[in-house]
Amino acid sequence: MRVELSANVFTDGNFELLTRLIGYFIEARHDWIADDNETLVVMDGYFRRHAPVRAQVWSSLVRKEPTRQVWSAGRPEPPTVRVTHESLPEHVEDLSATARVVLENKGGDGDFLLAVAHVFRAERIIEAKERRWLKFVQGGGSGEVPKVVRDECADFRRVKRVVFLLDSDRWTPGEPSKHEKAVAELRAEGVHGHILRFREIENYVPNCILAAVAVPRQQRREFDERLKSLRGLVPEQRAHFDMKKGFHDSRTQAARVPDEQRQLYGSLRQTTVVALRKGFGDGLTALLLREAKAGRLKEEDFGDLGPGVCDELREILALIERIV
Template identity: 30%
Template sequence: MRVRFSQDVLEREDDTAWRALARIIDAFVEGRHVWEIDDPDAIEASRWIAGDAGSREARRTLEIMRKSYTEALYASPNRRAHTLVIVVGADLAPDEARRCLEAPAYVVVENRESDGAFLKAMVRAFGRSELETAIARGWVDVVHAGGFGELEKRVNELIGNVPGPCRIFVLCDSDRMHPGHNDTEAIKALHACCAHHGVPGHVLHKRSIESYLPKGSLKHQGKRDVFEAFFDALNDAQRDHYNMKEGFKRPKTREGDVSVPPEHKGLFDGLAQDVLRKLCGGFGDHAWRLFLTTRSEITAAAVEERCATNPGEISRLLDIIEALV
């Protein structure tokens, strides 16, 4: 976040408040938040600094202030992180501001392990270095909800724990079975949660996180028949809504026909039985681990190639998360 200090808080004779300000200064040194300075001379002349002139703490604060002010002059105007602003002493009392700035932003997901691997892979692929650092250092916390039915409960536990702007983002699979399938239980749960709490969220356009694995990654899964049918016989919409983990259910007999679930609304009509047989079984329950093991294959270009039906989706959701840092 971007942080300003009101002149009022700088002129107080309040050691408790000034100790909180010193802790906030530490967050600037770490690069966790940004000190937004309109008038460095006013800060230098304030009771907070001038009243302790010459001390080690005052000298340190002045050095950090000047560095922050100079860096702000040359910062990119397109910088996505640090867009939220709080004014210490106006929006929040100093110690409340300290608590706010020391707390992480939260990304609430259904499964911390698999969804976290997806998110980190996308952050890395799209070159979001500030966000990658924030996740690595715990400034952004990926929170396990335990299924879409638990999203609202988890958000409810997090919200209100920390003063200041709400910095929670909710992310979940869509579970869509066909294009335009916008009333899945997952979608309804996320929309209800976000509307109730006023937090941003994103339902993935594709059926699941595994649907975003690039071709080069899936090639490493060892499912040759599934891989060939998936990329050679299916179109983009079919790939978006295919069950990546389980595929289609195998027929009971070797000669039996593969039955496509009616919930797909005819999306896979016209595919030959030999193609459908290859698509039985899917890429397996642990296909998501490819986000961890095939990092070199997961590039922005490779992911965008898989996002033909909704280009730019990943960049947009990362923009929202970055704005909460």
């Protein structure tokens, strides 16, 4: 996070807390920001008195031009945490804690977020996850996520370093998500989060990744026909298709479009509905992460899913960058 220290934190009784905080700046866990010349003068004098050996190094931390452009292009710069003498103990505790992203499925959804971070070059998020400065928290079912978010926020006193991500579970484009009321309440409490525009995380998996799904030889022809049919959907249809289960009626075991989506998919031929009967199963986000790490995925692959997709993914990354 971006941290600004006021001049009144540099007092004799705060040396241990300041040393701890400076350690976070040295390891680039957080960024120290200072634009006030008066604060810099006070800081220099303080370091010369209390840490003469380290004074020059520590003072240079706040003066040097940032060498890592961690706030990636296209995403807004996160807010600055302003620390005063009164808030220093609580702020240090909050900044030492692990940032959290609450997800419905921390395994699959977490793989998706890391894949997107690799493709959109969100190095700060990748590093934070690797160094355990950031963790994904299992929220359970979507109805449990708000409770888990509040439980995680209870660990913080000044800065709630918790965000959340939810599937929209929308049947059709523009339909209000059933989660909007709960999300509005969390936002009113100062907790940031995002509801996906598309139905679920899996709807953001590009077609090129689906083509890499391992399929037994005897099922290859059927799978290729399924993928061809998926590619034939318009973006609004692709965005709300049940990617894991397809048009499968568990009661009759037949291919069937849900009643809630009959208008959306009314233009489809029955042969297309049958071809999409099975969907693409589980494990898509794990495959997405593997291909992203290998450099076989580009921003344009997400852009092919429809207008505004890349902007939404950047918005999600910016949401996480606020807390790391």
